[in-house]
Amino acid sequence: MSEHIKKVYSFYSWIYDAFFGKIFEHGRYSAFHMMNVRPDETILEVGVGTGLSLPLYPKDTRVVGIDISQEMLDKAERKKQYYNLSHVNLSTMDASSMSFADNTFDKVIASHVITVVPDPLRTLKEIKRVCKKEGEIFILNYTGCNNKFISRFEKFISPFRDKVGLGKHINLDELLRDTHLSILCEQQVNFLGMCRLIKCKSSPFLA
Numbered sequence: 001m002s003e004h005i006k007k008v009y010s011f012y013s014w015i016y017d018a019f020f021g022k023i024f025e026h027g028r029y030s031a032f033h034m035m036n037v038r039p040d041e042t043i044l045e046v047g048v049g050t051g052l053s054l055p056l057y058p059k060d061t062r063v064v065g066i067d068i069s070q071e072m073l074d075k076a077e078r079k080k081q082y083y084n085l086s087h088v089n090l091s092t093m094d095a096s097s098m099s100f101a102d103n104t105f106d107k108v109i110a111s112h113v114i115t116v117v118p119d120p121l122r123t124l125k126e127i128k129r130v131c132k133k134e135g136e137i138f139i140l141n142y143t144g145c146n147n148k149f150i151s152r153f154e155k156f157i158s159p160f161r162d163k164v165g166l167g168k169h170i171n172l173d174e175l176l177r178d179t180h181l182s183i184l185c186e187q188q189v190n191f192l193g194m195c196r197l198i199k200c201k202s203s204p205f206l207a
């Protein structure tokens with residue numbers, strides 16, 4: 001499955017910015033504002049892709065971006081060089097099995113990733129593990145329209161979307177419950193509010 005994702009994103013890497021850059025720009029800025037990044041914080045971008053958000057992070061932070069697709073990371077690396085982002089480090093890594101120690105990052109963001117990874121629950125557990133106990137986790141995902149007909153249609157085409165690497169239908173609230181993550185705040189972002197941006201953290205008293 002990961003091999004399939006790698007192949008799919010190796011193709012998308014060439015068109016990703018042109019296609020998704022503007023469409024998801026509002027969500028990217030909203031996520032950055034919600035993150036309220038502070039000096040000296042360590043931030044992890046899971047599935048950083050072509051690094052569209054990287055130029056937003058101030059130079060007094062430490063940013064790590066990981067992705068399973070080398071071709072997507074190559075594009076992110078170019079942005080790092082172009083914008084001189086010496087505070088950014090990029091690595092090829094599977095989000096469902098990260099090599100970071102427990103409690104490493106102050107903030108972790110997964111933008112348009114949880115619906116794409118083969119095992120969303122395992123990935124969320126990993127995100128929670130590498131985030132500090134008092135840290136914050138941000139998840140941004142396409143959730144579709146509130147209209148029940150469109151929503152039914154979207155569920156219907158979900159297997160096809162999954163095949164072409166554009167995400168599958170997931171029950172994020174259920175996944176968060178299973179991971180013992182509680183939502184602190186959320187908002188609908190992007191065109192027609194089609195994406196859901198949430199800030200969450202480890203539920204107190206639960207492992």
Ligand SMILES: C[S@@+](CC[C@H](N)C(=O)[O-])C[C@H]1O[C@@H](n2cnc3c(N)ncnc32)[C@H](O)[C@@H]1O
Binds near residue numbers: 005049050096110
């Ligand atoms: C839709 S793109 C989102 C890119 C970026 N976060 C953004 O918002 O523009 C999904 C990204 O997740 C990456 N990805 C998919 N499965 C992954 C995994 N298991 N581990 C790490 N990255 C993964 C893909 O290679 C791709 O770059």
